[in-house]
Structure formats: C-alpha cells, structure tokens
Amino acid sequence: MQGVIKLEEGILNKPEGLCVDRKGVLYTATRDGWVKRLYTNGTCENWKKIHDRDTLLGLTVTKAGDLVVCDAEQVNLLYFFQAENMSKMETFTIMQGLIKVSKDGAVTALATHLNDEYIKFADDVVEAGDGSLYFSVASTKFRLHDAHLDMLEAKPHGQLLKYDPVTMETSLVLDGLWFANGVAVSSDQEFLVYWLKEEIRTKVDIFIDNLPGSPDNINLAPDGSFWIAILQPTSSRMKFVHSSKAIKHLLATFPRLYNLVNAVDKSAMALNVGSDGTIIKGLDDPTGEVMAFVTSVLEFNGKLYLGGLKNDFVGMLPI
Numbered sequence: 001m002q003g004v005i006k007l008e009e010g011i012l013n014k015p016e017g018l019c020v021d022r023k024g025v026l027y028t029a030t031r032d033g034w035v036k037r038l039y040t041n042g043t044c045e046n047w048k049k050i051h052d053r054d055t056l057l058g059l060t061v062t063k064a065g066d067l068v069v070c071d072a073e074q075v076n077l078l079y080f081f082q083a084e085n086m087s088k089m090e091t092f093t094i095m096q097g098l099i100k101v102s103k104d105g106a107v108t109a110l111a112t113h114l115n116d117e118y119i120k121f122a123d124d125v126v127e128a129g130d131g132s133l134y135f136s137v138a139s140t141k142f143r144l145h146d147a148h149l150d151m152l153e154a155k156p157h158g159q160l161l162k163y164d165p166v167t168m169e170t171s172l173v174l175d176g177l178w179f180a181n182g183v184a185v186s187s188d189q190e191f192l193v194y195w196l197k198e199e200i201r202t203k204v205d206i207f208i209d210n211l212p213g214s215p216d217n218i219n220l221a222p223d224g225s226f227w228i229a230i231l232q233p234t235s236s237r238m239k240f241v242h243s244s245k246a247i248k249h250l251l252a253t254f255p256r257l258y259n260l261v262n263a264v265d266k267s268a269m270a271l272n273v274g275s276d277g278t279i280i281k282g283l284d285d286p287t288g289e290v291m292a293f294v295t296s297v298l299e300f301n302g303k304l305y306l307g308g309l310k311n312d313f314v315g316m317l318p319i
Contacts, residue, residue: 001268001285004315008044015307015314017058017217018298028307029056029069048101055144058124058217065103070122071096072144097122098135098163111163111170124182124217129189133163136180148258150179152248182218184226186275208277217296225280227297230269265310268294291315
C-alpha cells in the first residue's frame with residue numbers, strides 16, 4: 001500500500017466508503033457530510049451535501065442509478081413555534097439509517113426504523129439482484145461516536161437488515177452479530193456474506209475465519225472474489241485491557257485513554273478472498289506511513305481504490 005497514488009489529497013475528508021457507477025464515476029462520503037464524485041479524467045466534484053455531520057459511511061449505486069448511503073447517527077432538532085398568544089418549543093428526533101440520493105440529487109430517507117425502533121448505527125449497504133437493499137447495523141446499543149464502548153463491552157449487538165423497495169418495509173435478516181460491518185453479494189447472487197437464496201435464517205455459514213483483524217467494508221471484485229478491508233484493533237495493550245473489567249470501565253469513562261491503546265489508526269491491511277473463502281493475496285502498510293485505518297477497498301478497471309478514516313485522499317494502486 002505504500003506505493004499508492006494519492007487522489008485529491010487534502011480535499012477528501014476521511015473518505016470511509018467507496019462505490020462506482022456504470023460510467024466509471026467513483027463516489028465517496030466524507031466526514032463533512034458531502035458525497036463526492038471522482039471522475040476518470042482526475043477531477044473531483046462536490047456532488048451532494050447531505051448535512052454537516054461526520055456520520056456518512058458505506059454506500060452503493062443501484063441499477064437504477066441512484067446512490068444509497070448509510071447515515072449512522074441520530075439528530076435532535078429543536079423547533080420554536082409561535083402563534084397567537086402562544087409560543088412552544090418541541091424537539092424532534094431524526095434517524096437517517098438508509099438515505100437515497102437520486103440521479104437529480106433529491107434526498108429521501110428509506111429505512112429509518114425496524115419494528116418502531118430507530119436504526120442506531122447503519123454501516124454498509126449493497127443491492128441484490130432483485131433490487132432489495134441489504135445493510136448492516138454495527139450496533140443496536142451504541143451509536144457511531146460511542147463505537148469504542150461496543151468494542152470494550154465485546155458483545156454481539158449487530159444486525160443484518162433488508163429493505164424492500166416495493167413494500168418500502170425493513171425486516172430483520174440476522175441478529176446477534178459482533179459489530180456487523182461490511183456486506184457484499186456474490187457475483188452469482190447465491191450468497192450475501194451468508195446464504196441468500198435459501199431460507200437465510202437456517203443457512204448461516206462461516207465464509208472465512210481467523211482473520212488477522214476485524215473486517216470492515218467488503219466489495220465484490222470483477223473476477224467474483226472479494227476485497228475486504230481489515231482493521232487491526234488488537235495490540236498487546238488491548239489484550240491486556242480485555243483481561244480486566246476495571247480497566248475497561250476506566251477506558252469507557254475516559255475515551256482519550258482508549259485511543260492510547262487502540263491500534264486501528266496505526267496501520268492498514270486489505271485481503272483479496274476467493275468466493276470459496278480462501279485468501280488469494282494481501283496488501284498492507286504495517287506502519288501506517290502512507291495509509292492507515294483503511295476501511296474500503298474497491299477494484300475497478302485494473303486498479304484498487306482505497307478509502308480510510310485517517311486519510312485526506314483516496315489511494316489508487318495499479319494491480
């Protein structure tokens with residue numbers, strides 16, 4: 001990874017997710033609330049401003065040409081009403097979940113609730129062949145800015161959800177997942193991280209295990225394999241933290257101390273994994289000298305594009 005070409009360095013504020021449309025236009029969501037386009041001629045466009053928050057994560061382009069992006073945070077809005085002899089203040093809670101940005105730039109909230117409960121932490125999304133949107137919820141207990149608490153508690157609060165664009169309903173596919181993150185559909189539409197075409201509740205299979213870190217975004221490669229961004233939160237200090245409830249409580253109370261033992265922004269790694277779950281090859285920047293905290297790896301036209309939460313550029317690497 002240390003040989004990457006830095007695209008739009010200094011312009012892209014921590015581009016977490018990446019996707020590409022049929023015309024070869026690359027999309028990414030940045031920490032300043034923008035969805036930006038990178039064109040094949042090397043130019044970058046501030047395409048759509050969603051809001052002013054840092055909560056836009058995984059995204060995908062649908063067959064219809066719309067963009068769908070995960071918004072991982074809740075917003076509380078305070079409104080002031082004034083009428084005859086009366087004034088009133090009310091607070092409204094808005095949870096975005098899945099957001100659709102149409103080709104003309106119109107923004108629509110698609111999935112905001114599951115069974116009358118707000119979706120707290122939508123993380124990554126992919127479209128299946130029938131138009132359904134499958135998306136991960138990293139945690140049903142903690143929100144994006146409290147993600148370190150989920151890591152410290154180390155319990156399975158994640159979900160895999162499905163949004164049906166015909167019925168406009170959101171349903172639960174899998175529950176009890178450990179910080180559910182990336183999601184991808186196989187090239188033959190046979191499986192989506194887990195099995196797709198059968199009754200998915202009874203057809204859960206391990207695709208790959210014993211990874212050298214925590215998988216983040218997953219993207220299908222042109223040859224039917226997958227590129228998986230790997231975060232490496234484990235270190236000797238973190239292993240020591242999980243050996244003591246008192247230390248975990250201390251780090252939960254003082255997040256800055258947690259940052260001292262967390263290793264995700266100290267290196268970068270990506271794995272290319274075949275459709276049978278075997279590792280084909282891997283890339284890394286073990287010291288984080290050029291790229292660190294890589295969260296998304298996308299292969300397109302003989303090049304890899306890498307996004308991450310510690311970088312101000314998208315990395316490009318010929319393969």
